[in-house]
Amino acid sequence: YMSIESQRCRNIDQNSARDSLSLLLKDKIILFGCFNFDDPRKGAQLLKKALKRVVINIKKNKSSLVSSLHLVTFGQKGNFIFSDLNIKWTHFGQIESSEKMNMLYRSADLLASPSIDDLGPAIVQEAFVNDLPIVAFDLGIAQDLVINSVNGYVVPCFEINSFADSLTKILTERLA
Numbered sequence: 001y002m003s004i005e006s007q008r009c010r011n012i013d014q015n016s017a018r019d020s021l022s023l024l025l026k027d028k029i030i031l032f033g034c035f036n037f038d039d040p041r042k043g044a045q046l047l048k049k050a051l052k053r054v055v056i057n058i059k060k061n062k063s064s065l066v067s068s069l070h071l072v073t074f075g076q077k078g079n080f081i082f083s084d085l086n087i088k089w090t091h092f093g094q095i096e097s098s099e100k101m102n103m104l105y106r107s108a109d110l111l112a113s114p115s116i117d118d119l120g121p122a123i124v125q126e127a128f129v130n131d132l133p134i135v136a137f138d139l140g141i142a143q144d145l146v147i148n149s150v151n152g153y154v155v156p157c158f159e160i161n162s163f164a165d166s167l168t169k170i171l172t173e174r175l176a
Contacts, residue, residue, distance in 0.1 A: 012102065012103065012106045013106070014106060014107060016106075017102075017103045017104075017105075017106035017107040018107045020103050021092075021100075021103055021104070021107055023070070023072065023090070023107050024068075024070070026068055027068045027069070027070040027088065028065065028068050028069050028070065028109050028171050029070050029071075029072050029107055029108045029109050029110075030051070030069070030070070030071050030072070030108070030109065030110055030112050030167065030171075031072050031073075031104060031105070031107075031108035031110065031111045031112065031127075031132070032044070032047055032071065032072075032073050032111070032112045032113075032114075033073055033074035033075045033095075033104075033123055034075045034115070034121070034123075035075055035076060036075065036076045036078060037073075037075060037076065037077045037078055037080035038076075038078040038079065038080055040116075041115065041116055041117035041118065042114075042115055042118075042121075043113075043114030043115050043116050043137070044080050044114070045080075046114040046116070046158070046160060046163070047112055047114040047163075048082060048085065049160045049164075050112070050114065050160050050163040050164040050167060051071065051082070051085050051087065051164070051167070052085060052164075053160065053161060053164035053165075054069070054164050054167050054168050054171070055069070055085065055086065055087060057164065057165065057168040058168060058171065058172065061172070062172055065171070065172065066087070069087040069088065069171070070087065070088040070089070070090065071085070071087060071088065071089045071090070072089075072090050072091075072092070072104065072107070072108060073089070073090070073091045073092065074091070074092040074093065074094070074095045074101075074104060075093075075094065075095075076093075076094060077091055077093075092104065101126070102130070105126060105127055105130040105132050106130060106132075108132055109133070109170065109171065110132065110133040110134065110135060110152070110167065110170045110171070111123060111124070111127035111132050111133070111134045111135070111136075111152075112135050112136075112163075112167060113127075113134060113135065113136035113137075113142060114136070114137060114163065115136070115137065115139075115140070116137060116139070116157055116158065117139075118139070118140050119140045119141065120140055120141055121140070121141075124136060124140070124141050124142050124145060124146075125141060125145070128145045128146075128151070131151075133151055133152040133170050133175055134146050134151065134152035134153075135152055135153050135155070135163060135166045135167050135170065136152070136153075136154055136155075137154070137155060137156070137157045137158070137159075137163070138154045138155060138156055138157060139157060142154050149175060150175060151175065152166075152170070152175070153166035153169070153170075
């Protein structure tokens with residue numbers, strides 16, 4: 001495993017982090033990032049399918065929550081878009097600063113890591129040390145760090161419905 005820069009895991013409260021990034025305090029922020037969204041191994045297309053289901057899940061039970069869903073992304077998005085999901089989407093592009101990366105972790109309600117071919121990814125480690133709940137497929141470091149219902153959920157690879165249900169649980173309930 002790789003080491004983590006201390007500047008990426010400073011303890012900053014969520015409201016201050018959101019304020020510094022101009023993100024709304026009331027939103028439910030799902031964080032996703034990778035080097036290149038067009039790389040199928042990073043799972044952006046799987047996350048998109050899962051988020052469509054999350055919107056359906058939430059509309060059934062807590063419809064007012066849908067308007068506060070906010071996907072925050074970083075990395076190279078190429079031609080990939082999430083704007084057709086009917087939820088707020090803010091893309092921060094490539095993040096060069098460890099301090100800004102720390103603010104992104106601290107501003108979020110959860111990290112979605114739909115990677116399907118990765119020993120890391122580093123963002124799972126960084127989210128873990130930032131006490132950010134994680135939803136990931138059962139591979140790489142996620143299977144070592146994430147304890148279901150405690151600090152997130154690890155679901156079988158490619159099970160979009162399980163991934164979506166886990167995202168929904170964190171967005172609508174509190175973890176243990």
